[in-house]
């Protein structure tokens with residue numbers, strides 16, 4: 001049985017896959033990019049996700065899309081901290097999508113249940129920032145940086161390379177005293193991968209899970225790997241994203257990170273009914 005036993009998180013992943021809702025608090029994710037409006041919008045979006053059945057809300061203050069500009073730490077703190085303090089009143093588990101140790105520390109103090117680091121806690125000070133807490137950690141594979149990762153993605157063996165990377169990150173975290181149960185791993189769809197690499201990784205989630213003995217988080221929602229095979233633009237990738245989420249869950253993924261919470265919750269309910277013996 002695999003759970004994220006630590007701290008406020010405490011979900012028993014053995015029961016059913018969890019839905020992580022994406023909450024971007026970056027200026028480009030709000031119509032006017034205004035601060036006050038973004039907090040109001042973030043709060044309303046979170047309330048909506050909770051009503052729709054979300055299990056975790058992932059708050060991100062820095063876009064990590066290919067080519068996205070880096071955000072200074074003070075600006076990222078100004079974006080995410082008000083949202084964390086506001087949303088923690090709603091009682092829903094919160095994940096913070098950040099690579100910066102300073103943001104990790106503040107988020108943990110504010111009661112974050114998970115730190116979701118697309119850089120796998122490689123920044124100087126990142127392991128120190130989280131090792132003494134009980135919050136859950138998502139360790140994701142990325143080749144290169146958001147600025148250059150899609151230029152020339154290449155692997156000798158993409159699955160073996162990703163597993164090797166995640167194993168090395170786990171060894172570093174464990175050496176720092178981080179408990180195994182706190183960690184969820186993630187192949188990082190779209191982070192230094194071609195479309196083929198992404199689908200090879202998707203087909204091998206169960207191998208990752210078994211070789212590393214850790215639950216897998218899958219984030220395919222609306223990504224270019226969905227667009228590549230459907231020909232759909234960003235705003236028309238719901239069906240493809242639902243299929244991707246179910247494919248990941250069929251491979252044993254325990255958390256899916258999505259934009260469309262209500263639809264994914266429904267899809268997983270049908271999946272659960274179709275694949276679980278409820279007698």
Ligand SMILES: Nc1nc2[nH]c(SCC(=O)O)nc2c(=O)[nH]1
Nearest residue numbers: 064065116138140186188189219
């Ligand atoms: N753990 C985790 N965190 C993420 N943050 C983003 S931002 C890019 C986007 O949503 O298009 N993707 C992921 C992902 O795949 N896994």
